[in-house]
Amino acid sequence: MRSRVSDIESRLSIPPTGWYQSLTAAGLRNPEVHGPARYWLQVEGSFTRALQKQCSHSFHVEVRREGFATPTQEEARRLHIPHRQNAWIREVCLCGDNQPWVLARTVIPLRCLEGEGRRLLHLGNRPLGAYLFTSPHWQRGPLETGLCKPGIPGQPELARRSLFSGHNSSLLVGEYLLPALFQRNTL
Numbered sequence: 001m002r003s004r005v006s007d008i009e010s011r012l013s014i015p016p017t018g019w020y021q022s023l024t025a026a027g028l029r030n031p032e033v034h035g036p037a038r039y040w041l042q043v044e045g046s047f048t049r050a051l052q053k054q055c056s057h058s059f060h061v062e063v064r065r066e067g068f069a070t071p072t073q074e075e076a077r078r079l080h081i082p083h084r085q086n087a088w089i090r091e092v093c094l095c096g097d098n099q100p101w102v103l104a105r106t107v108i109p110l111r112c113l114e115g116e117g118r119r120l121l122h123l124g125n126r127p128l129g130a131y132l133f134t135s136p137h138w139q140r141g142p143l144e145t146g147l148c149k150p151g152i153p154g155q156p157e158l159a160r161r162s163l164f165s166g167h168n169s170s171l172l173v174g175e176y177l178l179p180a181l182f183q184r185n186t187l
């Protein structure tokens, strides 16, 4: 039998998103970025760690899909890779206390998968952050703020994204905040 969290989770999707270089720039379009989600749009360090600190009893990663696929044209441009080149694309739901809190989409170009980067193919339910923040090779670039196209209530409206640069290549991590995360009155 499917669990309740899987049922809620299966109705969620990553919406088309417009990306801005800063929270301030996004705020001119949608002042909601300065509301309760602001902390999550700006928190530094491992996002997984920050979420885990907010959990009362459990945190887990559910893989929604993972495999080789073509990134969007915008993602390919951001990563400086040819636009029809396949990449390893990982989409997960980060759940706190059995509630879906964040959807994440990571685009990992082929060059990142060489050498020890092969481990990225086998993360499964282990959080990517645990890998990126324990390996000395990866450096996070500046955070962008995303405004998702207006959609159905309960779907992500705000997002954040950044490039992580390794030896000779970068990967792109997008995190889409679900209202359930920042509408809890705990921060």
Ligand SMILES: C=C(O[C@@H]1C=C(C(=O)O)C=C[C@H]1O)C(=O)O
Pocket (backbone or CB within 6 Å): 045, 046, 047, 048, 049, 061, 090, 091, 092, 104, 105, 106, 126, 127, 128, 129, 130, 132, 173, 174, 175
């Ligand atoms: C990049 C991080 O990894 C987190 C875990 C992810 C995964 O397992 O796919 C994706 C995005 C994250 O928020 C992080 O913890 O900061």
